Amino acid sequence: MSNESIKNNAVKPACITLILALLHGATGLCILVISSWFIAISAVAPIGFNYVIPAVVIRGLALLRIASGYASMWVGHHDLLARISQTRLGIFNQLQNSLIADKATSTEALATHTEELASKWISWVAPLSTVTTLFTASCVLALWFALPSAWLLCVLFVVWLVLLVWQALGALAEAQKSTALSSQFRKEANHFLNASAIWHLNEKGHVRQRAPSAKALWTMQLAQQKRALRASWWFQGVAFIMVILAMSGISVWLAPIAASATLFVPIALIIPMVLLAAPDWAASAFNAISKYAHFKQSQYAINTLSAVPVTPLRHVDVEKGIDLNALSISGRELAPLTAQLPAKGVVLIKGPSGCGKSSFLQAIAGLVPSHGQRVVDGFCLPQGLVLNWLYVEQSPIVLSGSVRMNLDPAGQGITDAAMHKVLEQLDLHALQNTSMWIGKAGRPLSGGECKRLALARALLAAPSVLLVDEPFEGLDSASQEKVCNTLNSAAQDRLVIVASHLFPKSLEITSTASLEVNDDDVQTPAKSKNEVHVKGS
Known part of the structure; x- marks a missing residue:
C-alpha cells in the first residue's frame, strides 16, 4: 500500500468524525432554538395552531443528535x-537502528506523546471546529433574520x-513548562530508583537520597486547569450579563423603532436562550485549546527526539557456538568476560545486583559499545546490533494499547493463533483477548505480567539468540515454572542466555557463568581476576 493510500485512509475517518461532531452540535443548538420559539409561541398561539409539527421536529432532532x-x-x-498504531510505527521507523540512552524519554515518547498526537481529532480538532462553526453561523443567521438582541x-x-486567544497563549507556555517538568521528574525518578539500595533492603554503604x-x-x-476554568468562568459571566441586557429591553433603549416592534414576539426569546446556554455548548473550546497546547508540545518532542545511531548487523544464526574473548563494556569498570557459549540451550549468568549481568547481556546483543570480541562460528562480529538477537530488559515497557499492539508493535502480521499459543505457555490467560486495552488508561498489569508479556513479544519475533534479564524476579513459584518451561522449550533450537540472581530447579541450564562483586564494587569473575569461564552444569 502506497503512502498516498495510507494518508487517504487516515483522512476519511477523521473527516467523518468531524462531520458527525458538527452534526451533533448543530442539532443540539437547533433543538434549543426551536424549543425556545415553541415555548413562546404556545403562550400566544391562536386557535387551530398545529402543535404536532414542532414537537415532531424537536423529537427528530433529538434522535439525530443522539445518533450522531x-x-x-x-x-x-x-x-x-x-x-496510535501509525504514530508508533512512525517512531519505530525514526528510531530504527538507533538507541535512546534516556529511558524516561523513550517511555514518554511511546506513551503520552503518541496518544496526544493520535487523539487530536477527537480531543481538540472536532470540539474547536464545532464551536467555531456554530458560533459563526449563529451570529450570521441572527443578523440575517434581524432577530431581537442579535448584536448581543x-x-x-x-x-x-478574545478569551480563546488568551487561553491559547497561556496554555502553550504552560504546556511547554509541564512537558519539561514531566521529563525532568521521570529522569530523577529513574535515577533515584536505579541508585537506591533496594536489593535485600540493604542500605549499607549507600547514602540515603531524597526522593x-x-x-x-x-x-x-x-x-x-485553572486557566481553562478561569476562561470558562469569564465567558459564563459575560454570557449571563448579555442575557440580563437582552431580557431588560436594552435593545428598545438603543434602537426603539427597530426593536420595539419585535421585542414581544416569540422569536425574541431565541437569542436570550442561546446566550443562556452558551456556556454549555461553547465553553468546551477552552478545554480543547489546552489539548491543542499539549498536542503541539508532543509534536515538538517527537520531532526532536534524539538517539544514538547503532550500526545494524545482518541476521546472524549460530550453528556451532559463540566465543566471547575479553568482552568488556565501554565506560564501565567491569572485568572482561571470556566465555564459550553453545549454539543452543540455556546459559545462566548469575551474580548479585551490580555485578554487570545486564550490561554484559546488552554488550552481547550489541546494544552498548564494547571492547573485545564476539566470535560466531569462527567469524568475528564487528561493533553493532545483531538484528535477530533480542534482549528482554528487566523492566520492560508496556505500550498503552491493545494486547495485539504490544505483541506485534512493528505490525509484522503475527496471527492471533500464534499470540494465543505463547500467552497460554506463559500463563497469561487474562490477556487472551488480544483486542483488550492494557497499560495506561487500560487494564493495569503487575510487574510479573509485564515481564511475561515482554518475553512473549520476544518469542513471537523468533530470534536466533534470546537474552533475558531477570525473568524470575517478582514471580510466584507457579509463574516461575511456566517461564522455565517456556525458556526450556525455546532453547531446544536456539541459544537462550538468562541473567538472574534466581535460578529455579526446573530451568534446564546447559552452562553457567558466575559474576561477583569485590569490596570496591568493581565486578570480578568468580575464580579469576581477568576472566569469567563458562562451566558445564
Whole structure:
C-alpha cells in the first residue's frame, strides 16, 4: 500500500468524525432554538395552531443528535486506535537502528506523546471546529433574520474569541513548562530508583537520597486547569450579563423603532436562550485549546527526539557456538568476560545486583559499545546490533494499547493463533483477548505480567539468540515454572542466555557463568581476576 493510500485512509475517518461532531452540535443548538420559539409561541398561539409539527421536529432532532453523538465517538475512537498504531510505527521507523540512552524519554515518547498526537481529532480538532462553526453561523443567521438582541450574541462571540486567544497563549507556555517538568521528574525518578539500595533492603554503604518530588509538575498541571476554568468562568459571566441586557429591553433603549416592534414576539426569546446556554455548548473550546497546547508540545518532542545511531548487523544464526574473548563494556569498570557459549540451550549468568549481568547481556546483543570480541562460528562480529538477537530488559515497557499492539508493535502480521499459543505457555490467560486495552488508561498489569508479556513479544519475533534479564524476579513459584518451561522449550533450537540472581530447579541450564562483586564494587569473575569461564552444569 502506497503512502498516498495510507494518508487517504487516515483522512476519511477523521473527516467523518468531524462531520458527525458538527452534526451533533448543530442539532443540539437547533433543538434549543426551536424549543425556545415553541415555548413562546404556545403562550400566544391562536386557535387551530398545529402543535404536532414542532414537537415532531424537536423529537427528530433529538434522535439525530443522539445518533450522531454515538456515531462520532465510535468512528473517532476507531480512528484513534489506528492513528496510535501509525504514530508508533512512525517512531519505530525514526528510531530504527538507533538507541535512546534516556529511558524516561523513550517511555514518554511511546506513551503520552503518541496518544496526544493520535487523539487530536477527537480531543481538540472536532470540539474547536464545532464551536467555531456554530458560533459563526449563529451570529450570521441572527443578523440575517434581524432577530431581537442579535448584536448581543455578536458581542459574546468577540469576547469568546478574545478569551480563546488568551487561553491559547497561556496554555502553550504552560504546556511547554509541564512537558519539561514531566521529563525532568521521570529522569530523577529513574535515577533515584536505579541508585537506591533496594536489593535485600540493604542500605549499607549507600547514602540515603531524597526522593524526587512531583510537586512542581502537579502545580503546573493545576495551573493549566485553572486557566481553562478561569476562561470558562469569564465567558459564563459575560454570557449571563448579555442575557440580563437582552431580557431588560436594552435593545428598545438603543434602537426603539427597530426593536420595539419585535421585542414581544416569540422569536425574541431565541437569542436570550442561546446566550443562556452558551456556556454549555461553547465553553468546551477552552478545554480543547489546552489539548491543542499539549498536542503541539508532543509534536515538538517527537520531532526532536534524539538517539544514538547503532550500526545494524545482518541476521546472524549460530550453528556451532559463540566465543566471547575479553568482552568488556565501554565506560564501565567491569572485568572482561571470556566465555564459550553453545549454539543452543540455556546459559545462566548469575551474580548479585551490580555485578554487570545486564550490561554484559546488552554488550552481547550489541546494544552498548564494547571492547573485545564476539566470535560466531569462527567469524568475528564487528561493533553493532545483531538484528535477530533480542534482549528482554528487566523492566520492560508496556505500550498503552491493545494486547495485539504490544505483541506485534512493528505490525509484522503475527496471527492471533500464534499470540494465543505463547500467552497460554506463559500463563497469561487474562490477556487472551488480544483486542483488550492494557497499560495506561487500560487494564493495569503487575510487574510479573509485564515481564511475561515482554518475553512473549520476544518469542513471537523468533530470534536466533534470546537474552533475558531477570525473568524470575517478582514471580510466584507457579509463574516461575511456566517461564522455565517456556525458556526450556525455546532453547531446544536456539541459544537462550538468562541473567538472574534466581535460578529455579526446573530451568534446564546447559552452562553457567558466575559474576561477583569485590569490596570496591568493581565486578570480578568468580575464580579469576581477568576472566569469567563458562562451566558445564
